[in-house]
Amino acid sequence: MAAIIDYLSFSWTPEELSQIFDLAKMGASIKAIRGFEFNEYGDRVTRDALDTAAIDYKAAIRAKLRDTDFAIGADSRKFHEIKRDMLDHFGLNTLDCLCRGEVDRFINRLNHGLGLFGNDWSFSLRSGGFSGYSHSANILVNGQQAGLCAWGAKNHGCYVSFSGTGTAVLDLNAIHQALHELPGAKITRVDIAFDSLDGKYNIQTARKMAEHGQFVTRGRPASYCYIESGHMSQLCSYQKTSGKEETIKKRFGFVADKGKSFYVGTRDAGKLLRVYEKGKQLKSEHQNWVRWELELRAKDRVLPFDVLLQPDKYLAGAYPALGFVSKEEQCSIATHKRKWFTSVDNAVRNGATQCGKLVNFMRQCLDMDDSQIVRLLTNHLETHEIPDRLNQPVYQDSAQSKDIRLRCMKFIEPDSHDIYSLA
Structure with missing residues (x-):
């Protein structure tokens, strides 16, 4: 069985917002604003406020960029200080609305090619933000939770994530193409899973591989964690007290009927392998079903878009032990410390x-x-x-x-x- 994408998250920055941050990095300061008329500006804001749907935020920000003269390299302050003033100049709420529009358009594209035909994609607003983003919403497919989206100019744009439910109904080829089109797109996390339904590659296999050093990369052993869960089963044994008399001595044994899990690596390092008995976890008819799941994060590494098209070779290249996933071609991802x-x-x-x-x-x-x-x-x-x-x-x-x-x-x-x- 081929490897699958079980989780995906990525971020991007709208072009207009990216231009503003580039100006901040170059130490730009506002020199003058051309054609600024207070009354005319105030009337326009009042008119647009009556119908927020009539505001084209992309056009509004582009116009403000065009009508503002900047002095490049004139500001000696730190980047975050210039960035704060730039956000105030263009209007933080306006820039947040720009990012919201980008997310809206992406969710709409899920219904027109990015998602598999026959599914209805939507989103519902959440009360707060997420991971530093000011605003967030749940992504729904046919009414079921399938992911999360967030946006905010302070955190440089837009964020989208899909759980296993969402990735199962995505057209990954179309998503791959869309990532090339989104400005500044970056995969922040991807989970690649391989299922051994017959249990050929099980927890014991993973532990033996670890003992033989097949999870060692760069000459350094990886950290590990082993967990098993289940019930304590009551056992009885008879113990002689005197002569022919016997008493029942109760004791309990451990029955790992809820499954075992074996972890290699850490999330802090950006690479974590989970091997767990998914059949027992889901109480499936496939009791021997074992999942090998690799979690990659964009920490000290750049996750290539091609991981969506050829997950097998990236899973196989993560550790020598995973060579059984793809013996034809393997590819590992470099890390920058x-x-x-x-x-x-x-x-x-x-x-x-x-x-x-x-x-x-x-x-x-x-x-x-x-x-x-x-x-x-x-x-x-x-x-x-x-x-x-x-x-x-x-x-x-x-x-x-x-x-x-x-x-x-x-x-x-x-x-x-x-x-x-x-x-």
Whole structure:
């Protein structure tokens, strides 16, 4: 049986909101607003407030972007401070409505190609937000809970997730295409499941694989957890007291009739494998049914869209033990350790503190250009000479990940000190 997608979540940022954040990263400040007439603006707001459905938020924000003059690089404040002012300028509620419209359109697309034909998709608003997003709603398919959606400009846009009920009735090929069309789309979590209905690959198989080191990646053993649940069954035994007299001694035994579970990895690391007896969990007629389920999160890794089309090879490539899922082709996902970015950030900060004034003196007083300054300060160094704390390897899950190099990363504006957004 082929592997299936049992959970999916992703996020994206509307183009207009992305432009606003790009301006904030570049240290933009508002220089002037062209064609601003208070009375005319106030009349328009009053008129639109009578019929909120008449407001085209995308057009309104684009018009405001077009009518505002920005001074790039003029603001030396931190990114989050400039971002807050930008959100206030464009109107946080307006930007939230922009994100809400994006979610509305996506849910509507589920009824026109993204979902399998014959199902009715809708959503119902929730009272609060979700995971940092200001607003949220439940996604329903034929009236049943199938996922969740959330939106909010402060958290950079829109979020959608589908449970197993939802993914079962999605057209994953169409979702794959839609992700390429959504601006800034990013898969945040995906669960890939393989079902062994006959119990050939069971809990005992997983434990033996662990004992033989088949869950070891990068030479380091993974953490594990083993759980079994069931009932305590009363047993009776006879115990002689004196002569031929016997008394009944009660004791209890453990019967794991609710199933066993074996976990490898942790959620904190972004990769967790669950092996559990799903047949017993669901009280199914397939009592030997065992599910192998891999949970991948976008933590120190980028989850490729192709995982939706070929889940088998990504499940098989997660651990050597999972090679039985797909023996023809396997693919693992590279990890980028945040420790590397933290070290770089600290090195840049320390370098700016120690040498910033000297570089500024060379530029302002000695009238040297940037290339002359760099050449003068680095002429005595060989190309391989870098700080020891930055001379770290790129941690990878397997040899298939060797093509990913951290040197392709680029810094954004140094004023923001936000290099982690590149991870």
